[in-house]
Amino acid sequence: MKRDELEEILEANRYYIRGGKLANYIPELANAxxxxxxxxxxxxxxxxxSVGNxxxxxxxxxxxxxxSLIMALQDHGHEKVFSIVGMESSGEPFNSVSELETKESHKPLNPLINAGAIAVASMIKGQNVNERFSKVCQFLYRITGNENVTLNRRVYESERETGDRNRSLAYFMKSTGVIKSDVEEALDLYFRLCSISxxxxxxxxxxxFLAMGGIGQGSQLKKVSPEIVQFVLSIMLTAGMYNQSGECMMKIGVPAKSGVSGGILAVAPNQMGIGIIGPSINDKGNSIAGLKILEDISRRYKLHLFSK
Amino acid sequence: MKRDELEEILEANRYYIRGGKLANYIPELANAxxxxxxxxxxxxxxxxxSVGNxxxxxxxxxxxxxxSLIMALQDHGHEKVFSIVGMESSGEPFNSVSELETKESHKPLNPLINAGAIAVASMIKGQNVNERFSKVCQFLYRITGNENVTLNRRVYESERETGDRNRSLAYFMKSTGVIKSDVEEALDLYFRLCSISxxxxxxxxxxxFLAMGGIGQGSQLKKVSPEIVQFVLSIMLTAGMYNQSGECMMKIGVPAKSGVSGGILAVAPNQMGIGIIGPSINDKGNSIAGLKILEDISRRYKLHLFSK
Amino acid sequence: MKRDELEEILEANRYYIRGGKLANYIPELANAxxxxxxxxxxxxxxxxxSVGNxxxxxxxxxxxxxxSLIMALQDHGHEKVFSIVGMESSGEPFNSVSELETKESHKPLNPLINAGAIAVASMIKGQNVNERFSKVCQFLYRITGNENVTLNRRVYESERETGDRNRSLAYFMKSTGVIKSDVEEALDLYFRLCSISxxxxxxxxxxxFLAMGGIGQGSQLKKVSPEIVQFVLSIMLTAGMYNQSGECMMKIGVPAKSGVSGGILAVAPNQMGIGIIGPSINDKGNSIAGLKILEDISRRYKLHLFSK
Amino acid sequence: MKRDELEEILEANRYYIRGGKLANYIPELANAxxxxxxxxxxxxxxxxxSVGNxxxxxxxxxxxxxxSLIMALQDHGHEKVFSIVGMESSGEPFNSVSELETKESHKPLNPLINAGAIAVASMIKGQNVNERFSKVCQFLYRITGNENVTLNRRVYESERETGDRNRSLAYFMKSTGVIKSDVEEALDLYFRLCSISxxxxxxxxxxxFLAMGGIGQGSQLKKVSPEIVQFVLSIMLTAGMYNQSGECMMKIGVPAKSGVSGGILAVAPNQMGIGIIGPSINDKGNSIAGLKILEDISRRYKLHLFSK
Structure with missing residues (x-):
């Protein structure tokens, strides 16, 4: 794909930055x-x-x-990890408490809803929160080569101060035995991970890195097995875009994961990795312009897994 | 009623102490x-x-x-209190989280489920937890004249250490604005209040005291208005016995409140106050022998509000 | 109470007929x-x-x-009836399906929510729907002496044509065994009962009749035992006003039952029966002016069960 | 793949026919x-x-x-169809009622849960149920060349007689406007479609046929556009295996759809179509031996969409 094609797609969808709104569940995000x-x-x-900002x-x-899921799978293997969190998509908002209660096992449905992600973060090995967080940052540095992939302290503090819904989820899981380690440490790590720039x-x-089955330049990265990549891409495909994942599978058809800051990471296996930013999000939590851009990229270059 | 009649009722229901089991949600209660x-x-x-133990x-x-509800109503009036908690019975177990989430207002259904009681405790005025707790103890001392109505420290510590479900409820309410004060302080007071001997x-x-419309010996006690007593007896009648309240209204027909330690407090307006202990509880959280005894007392002495 | 006092209460609350709106869930009710x-x-x-219209x-x-509940209790006794429906208030809207599904037993929570009432209607004995309906009408005639207590055919047809939510509830209960007889017959009887003028x-x-413990003029009426009256008044008290029952207990404090046509029936035991009509209802399904009037009557004449 | 390899896989998994049990929700299926x-x-x-039975x-x-989904998409286009049913996987059992109620739109989450499938069936065009059913049978005949693809009358009658849960779902959707046509006709067609041999x-x-993007031998079949096939494979991938779909995506990684009779249809795009029968199903409704066989086929021949 040539640069001017990508620019064309970006400009064609610039209109959509007007829709939706900035995430406001933590004050700092509303300043984007x-x-x-x-x-x-x-x-x-x-x-x-790269085109745009x-x-x-x-x-x-x-x-x-x-x-987090990659790290936990590396630390414990998939049997252990999936005894703690499920593999099913949910149809519910990402921060649902009631879902935890009504499932017989009280097991979070999957590792990509908040409850599941907090449980997964609680499994990452390390002496303390600092060490665990540093392990993740080193992993990201080796893949991206970007030394600036570090904590945004203001967002982290904002997350921690206003993270009562996540605290509620975590203590619920503590009460049912899903989280076995210290709750506040698990939350602290989770808030830090969300606040990486x-x-x-x-x-x-x-x-x-995921598109190529976990093959990267650094020697340590070889530890991410093709099996782990297969698990991660699979759950991205079915549950990566909050409770809009099914729609994205239909219309876009590649594994992707979004964040409420408006970022989207998408993977075209064996071909490419895609990163998009557009802070205005819809009520599901996905970047509105980002979704439109990803759909255009997928359609024009036939990335949909079932495209003809 | 003569003592021997009451003894007869007690002995007739001694059989039921075999049913159910001791509360085990906190370790210390299982030692009863x-x-x-x-x-x-x-x-x-x-x-x-008094008969029995x-x-x-x-x-x-x-x-x-x-x-707690009496204290909060005294401190704030009923409009304020019932803007924070509802007045409806629930049909759900006392520690339900999902109910909080699915109600539009995220308001706890009533002051007698755990969520509602934690919210109510968070409203009691005082400089700090010690002062608030001491205020409640003095209130109880004036009614009972019993100086031993104090904290059972081992139960309190057990509550606090294992209270993660209640912590989950409290942080959920913090996230929705139902609890406005410090969560850990509200929980601390709640755990202490539950641990009073x-x-x-x-x-x-x-x-x-409730049966007589709030009239007690001490002069300070006059502050509990008949209106507050009316509210408290009403909510006891519809929601005092967990999700067995409707059945108790049908079969027993007086305002009552139970605890998982096996205690039951019942009120026959203008006539009498009743206290019962029997630690074996059913799956709703009510003393099995206690319910049978209360039903017998109500039937034999025609206490049911609708008895002929 | 003198007539002019009652007229005063009526006029003082006439203002409230502007609030709320007419029930529109069946077309015919919107014509009131x-x-x-x-x-x-x-x-x-x-x-x-009588004052007003x-x-x-x-x-x-x-x-x-x-x-219906009285008839079923007469036909089967309370053990049988309450093995089919529960005794607990619900906190949910009167036509909730999800509640049926999430309760372990799939038993409707109580006989006054739609599901429970349909189940209860399915238990009334009779050769066919005509005979069962006629039995109910005769019962009402004996109490009221009013020969016009008969079917409003247009409302009945409207109910039947638009009763799909109730049909859904009924087939759900058929699938779980709560309803054992013919579903369409049970629904037909239920729709007719709702359509009595x-x-x-x-x-x-x-x-x-209920205030006096079931004592009426006609000899046949003696069959309604005091025990049945006690059950009926009890469930009215805890669940008679939809999911506003707890609030009504607090503020009004007498057993009552409302309908979406704006009628309210209330009972002051041993003293009086009260009938009110005011078609504008709130979002819970209760007459807005009717509630205000009932609250005034209760306050001025100290009918609240816990009034001093 | 050679026949003996396939036989080996079949024999290696014969053990699993002992697990699970036959579907018993309709009597006729229990006779398999x-x-x-x-x-x-x-x-x-x-x-x-072909190997085995x-x-x-x-x-x-x-x-x-x-x-049904293919037919409805052909008759109405995807915008209309997906205005009636959603595209999201559910995490709930296939026959959930409560999910319908709690979603704001009351829209069935996707076309592969019972509610969604009944709604989709209600959209298939035709003068009457016979004509609509015959249209589906002709479509199947053109793809399979099998004249025996017809109604199993005993299963159909069993479905119809015991289909009260589905009736409940259908009337619920009628009440919310999701189903606009005659409910009993929609159900009748749905029961017939489920009963095709x-x-x-x-x-x-x-x-x-799906693996090749809808290209078949018959000229009429060209009407199934690649876009429709893409939609159908996508929803199979995220929601085809009931609330085990996420697990199947992780472990098997191809679009598939199961039935409670123990059949599984799977698609390896551009490569092959797979049919499996094994009547013992697990608590999710999927053939136990069938899943194991499909996992073995996928692994041995690298069919997983994200296999390396």
Whole structure:
């Protein structure tokens, strides 16, 4: 794909930044620039094309859930991890409490809803929160080569101060035995992971890493097995876009994960990783312009898994 | 009623201490003596009759919710209190989270389910938790004249350590604005209130206080208005016995409140207050022998509000 | 109570007929006159006072649920009836399906929500729907002496044609075994019972019948035992006013049952039966002016069960 | 794949026919032979390999939901169809009522849960139920070339007689406007579609038809556009295996649809269609041996969409 084609797609969808609104569930996110719009594609041949505001940093938010899942799968294997969280998509909003209660096992439905992600974060091994967080950052650094992939302290503090719904989910899981470690530590790590600063380019590189089955440049990265990548892409496909995942599968047809800061990471297996930023989100939590852009990219370049 | 009639009722229902089981949701409660069985009735003429193990102390547990409600109504008036909690019975278990989520207002259904009681406790005025707790203890002392109505520290610590479900409810309410004050302080007060030691005699005296419309000996007690008593008896009648309240209204027909330690406080307006202890509880959280005893007392002495 | 006092209460609350709106869930109900307002009180001494539009007929709607319950209790006894429906208030709207599904037993929570009332109607004995319906009408005739207590055919047809939500409830209960007889017959009887025409005066007389413990003039009526009356008044108290029952207990404090046509039947035990009509209802399904009038009557004449 | 490899897979999983149990929600299904086990693969080059009991006929059950969806999409286009049913996976059992009620729009979550499938069936055009059913049968005949793809009358009658849960769902949707046509006709068609007799070979041929993007031999079949096939495969991938769909995506990774008679239809795009029968199902409604066989086929021949 040539740069001017990508620019054309970006401009064709600039209109949609007016729809939706900035995430306001934590005060700091409401300060984002609603006009930001950027796309980066990282191709399997090493080429990287960025258009729009790709230098701007934003917090990774829920996209970190796939990183946590990779780490937990590496630390414990899939049998252990999926004895704690389920594999099913939910149809419910990402922060639902009632769902936890009504399921017989009280097991979070999947690792990409908040409850599941907090439970998964509680499994990442490390002496303390600092060490666990640092392990994740090093992993991201090796994939992205970006030293700026670090904590946005203001967002982190905002998350921690206003994270009472997540605290409620976590204590519920503590009461049912899903979380076995210290609740406040698990939450602290979860809030930090959501507050990591990234760019579109970083998302695209993580996407490419997954697109190539976990093969990266650094030697340590070889530890992410093809099986883990297969699990992660699968759950992204069925549950990566909150309770709009089914619609995205129909219309876009590639594994993707979104965050409420307006970022989207998408993966075209064996071909490319895609990173998009557009802070205006819909009521499901997905970037409105980002979805439109991803749909255009998928359609024009036949990325849908079932395209002819 | 003569003592031997009451003894007869107690012995006739001793059989039921075998049914059900001790509350085990906090470890300390599981150490209760399952054979304890006691009844105290405090009559409007000042007479008090006790049969069985009425000297034994047990923790007040959910019965404290009516005390909290009285205090909050005194501190804020009923409009304010019922803007925070509802007045409706629930049909759900006392510690349900999902109910909070599915109601449009996220308002706890009533002040006698855990969520509602934590919200009500968060409204009691005082400089700090110690002062608030001390205020409640003084109130109880004035009604019961029992200086031993104090904290059972082991139960309190057990509550606090294992209270993650209640923590989940409280943080959920913090996230929706139902709780406005410090969550951990509200929980701390709630756990302390549940851990107050009482006897059957204390419960009977509190019951009599309500039966007489809030008239007690001490001058300070006059502050509990007849209107507050009317509210408290009403909610006891419709929601005092967990999700068995409707059945109790049908079969027993007097305002009552139970606790998972096996205590029951019942009120026959203008006539008497009743305190019962029997630690084996059913799956709703009510003392099995206690319910049978209360039904017998109600039937034999025509206490049912609609008896002929 | 003198007539002019009652007229004063009526006029003082006429303002409230502007609030709320007419029931529109069946087309025929939306044709009611929103300005209708009437009160009848039938006293234990035989006196009857009516003020306002007490000659106007309206359909009994949900108030028929207490008549069905009486008939089923007479036909089967309370153990059988309450093995089919529960005794607990619900906190949910009257036509909830999900509640049926999430309760373990799939048993309707109580006989006064739609599901429970349909199940109860399915238990009334009789060769066919005609015979069962005629049995109910004769029962009402004996209490009210009003030969016009008959089917409003247009409302009945409207109910039947638009009763798909009730059909859904009924087939659900058929699938779980709660309804054992023919579903369409049970629904047909239920729709007919809701479509019986009554006046305020009829409601007041039914109320008085219950207030006096089931004692009426006709010899056949002696069959309604005091125990049945006790059950019916109890469930009216905890669940008679839809999911506003707890609030009504607090503020009004007498057993009552409302219908979406704007009728309210209330009972002051040993004293009086009250019938009120005011077609504008709130979002819970209760007459707005009717509630205000009942609250005034209760306050001025100290009918609240816990009034001092 | 050679025949002996497929036989090996079949024998390796024969053990699993002992797990689970026959569907018993309609009496007729409980009469199936639990020892039946069969696999057919239809390759893109025209080759067909069958092993085990592939001559046995069984009813298509929920697999018919994808046929209904194709017909409705042809008759109305995807915008109309997906204004009536959603695209999201559910996490709930296939026959949930409560889910319908709690979603704001009362829209069935997707076309593959019972509610959604009944709504979709109600959209298929035709003068009457006979004509609509005949249209579906002709469509199947053109794909499979099997004249025996017709109604199993005994299963149909069993479905119709015991289909009260589905009736409940349908009347609920009538009450909310999701179903606009005659409810009993919609149900009748739905019951007939579930009762169509097929073999593994038929399923494999339908699978191949989808695998090749809707290209079949008959000229009429060209009407199924690649876009429709893309929609159908997408929803199969996210919601085709009841509330085990996420797990199947992770472990198997191809679009598939199961039925409670124990049939599974799977699609490897551009490569093959797979039909499997094994009547013992798990608590989610999926053939236990069938799942194991499909997982083995997927693993050995790298069919998983994200396999390396």
């Amino acid at each position: 620039n609603p006009n930001t719009l950027g796309i980066t594609i990282a191709y399997s041949n090493g080429e990287i094309i 790709c230098e701007e940093m934003f917090t990774i938010q829920s996209i970190s859930k796939i990183i 990234v760019t579109c380019s970083d998302l695209a590189k993580i996407g490419l | 003596n399952p054979n304890t069985l006691g009844i105290t009735i405090a009559y409007s003429n000042g007479e008090i009759i 009425c000297e034994e102390m047990f923790t007040i547990q959910s019965i404290s919710k009516i005390i 009482v006897t059957c005699s204390d419960l009977a005296k509190i019951g009599l | 006159n929103p300005n209708t307002l009437g009160i009848t009180i039938a006293y234990s001494n035989g006196e009857i006072i 007490c000659e106007e007929m309206f359909t009994i709607q949900s108030i028929s649920k207490i008549i 009554v006046t305020c005066s009829d409601l007041a007389k039914i109320g008085l | 032979n639990p020892n039946t086990l069969g696999i057919t693969i239809a390759y893109s080059n025209g080759e067909i390999i 592939c001559e046995e006929m069984f009813t298509i059950q929920s697999i018919s939901k994808i046929i 097929v073999t593994c070979s038929d399923l494999a041929k339908i699978g191949l």
